[in-house]
Amino acid sequence: MRKLRELRRLYQIGRTLFDYGLDELIPARLQIWPARMARKSLFWFKNKHPDLSRGKRIRLALESLGPVFIKFGQMLSTRRDLLPPDIAEELAMLQDRVPPFDGKLARQQIEHSLRQPIETLFDDFDEKPLASASIAQVHTARLKTGQDIVIKVIRPGIERTIEADVSLMHSMASLIARLVPERSSRLRPVEVVEEYRKTLLDELNLLREGANAIQLRRNFEGSRTLYVPEIYSSYCHENVLVMERIYGIPVSDIAALEANGTNMQLLAERGVEVFFTQVFRDSFFHADMHPGNIFVSYEHPQDPQWIGIDCGIVGTLNRDDKRYLAENFLAFFNRDYRKVAELHVESGWVPADTKVEEFESAIRTVLEPIFEKPLSEISFGHVLLNLFNTARRFNMAVQPQLVLLQKTLLYVEGVGRQLYPQLDLWKTAKPFLEDWMQKQVGYKAVINGVKENAPYWAEKLPEIPELVYDALRQAKFQQRQMNGLYERYATHDKRQGQGRFLLAMGASTLLASTLLLGMDESRLALSGMVLTLVVWWLGWRRIAR
Secondary structure, three states, rough: OOHHHHHHHHHHHHHHHHHOHHHOOOHHHHHHHHHHHHHHHHHOOOOOOOOHHHHHHHHHHHHHHHHHHHHHHHHHHOOOOOOOOHOOOHHHHHHHHHOOOOOOHHHHHHHHOOOOOHHHHHHHOOOOOOOOOOOOEEEEEEEEEOEEEEEEEEOOOOHHHHHHHHHHHHHHHHHHHHHHHHHHHHHHHHHHHHHHHHHHHHHHHHHHHHHHHHHHHHHOOOOEEEEOOOOOOOOOOOOHHEEEOOOEEEEEHHHHHHHHOOOOHHHHHHHHHHHHHHHHOOOOOOOOHHHHEEEEEOOOOOOEEEEEEOOOOOOOOOOOOOHHHHHHHHHHHOOOHHHOOOHHHHHOOOOOOHHHHHHHHHHHHHHHHHOOHHHHHOOOHHHHHHHHHHHHOOOOOHHHHHHHHHHHHHHHHHHHHHHHHOOOHHHHHHHHHHHHHHHHHHHHHHHHHHHHHHHHHHHHHHHHHHHHHHHHHHHHHHHHHHHHHHHHHHHEEEEEEEEHHHHHHHHHHHHHHHHHHHHHHHHHHHHHHHHHHHHHHHHHHHHOO
């Protein structure tokens, strides 16, 4: 039954692509032969929208295919350096202008989840959604205490759609793993799809999103760079989230930002600072920073503040990954390709038997021409792409825990370049990373370690005298035991030595007796043999004891 559903979904995806004529957008030389044959043989799969622009056809096709494909379109929309302007503009509409579902259904879902009529909880609930995205939509209202709020509601039935698409992706990944095992061991398609599935399902749980937002708000409490709206936890449910309504300028509305007098360079640089702060200071970063989730405060346009919403997807990194990433970034900035190669081997991202010299040479060959350009013209996304293509030749394994980080970095760069095309990501990030590394390995690291452990040490301080006394008593007892063992071992070793000496003497006596017997000295030979037996008996007794 599951396979039948997956085949049905695969058919639906193929039909949708043909209905919107997306195959026609691929140059003929790049089309694989099954696609060309399908278009010619399945004559009833015509392009039903030839009058629409290519950007609009792509957007409508992704919208009709559901949230997994809409997420893909959202990511592409931030890469205006990779897409033609007409396609990028259309895909940008996927960020918060996905067709909404009926507001009456939203009302019913809120009342069912919170088990009360909306009128008893909120005032001025608007059934017309304020914004609609791939997984949820939001409605405005007001708390009984007067605060303006928005209510986020999960789309009905969306979980089944996501499960079907991810299940299809999982089957395709498993097929790839079986057909090309030598590449799959490096690309790890099943693990990547599983990580993506976990991310999407986590986004469906609005209680998790609320907890993420509370954590992110606490991390940036009082910050001038990022503001996170307050979450009203007492009104939240798995499919309903109530939070403070914010008033800001969408980051994609360049005209409005400029009209408000926003310092665009500082805004773009602060976006990079916010990203690296979340990753390296907090190990907790907003991993869905597409323009639909980012606003800019109207206040203090010359000292602009970001506003972040929709914390359904967050990423975390462990201490080792953070360290290796920071060192890799710094090595990039300093064009130290040897260090980049060594770090990839040390971290296990490439096999341990990789020849560092060859890997270093390959990295230099690919990246050095890129760095000949001014840093402000270099796309970090292109650098990563070139690096991964190079590392692929050295069997670099895909790191599922870094997929979210890579995607978020591309979002940040795309948005930053949109705000301020001259953004120098390298210049902005390098001082931050250098300072972070000094705190990890320099004298600051020692001071920070003392500060972090001071409360624990203070708690244990009253116990130290007793612990020291117990340790000394235990050491004394162990010393006595060791002395006794040493004495027994010395006695035993002495007896063993004596026994081995007597056995050797017995062997010599036996040899002499044999010689005497050959000389017809039978009486002496017999006496020697008796002596041999006596000596051997004494020797074995010594060893046995």
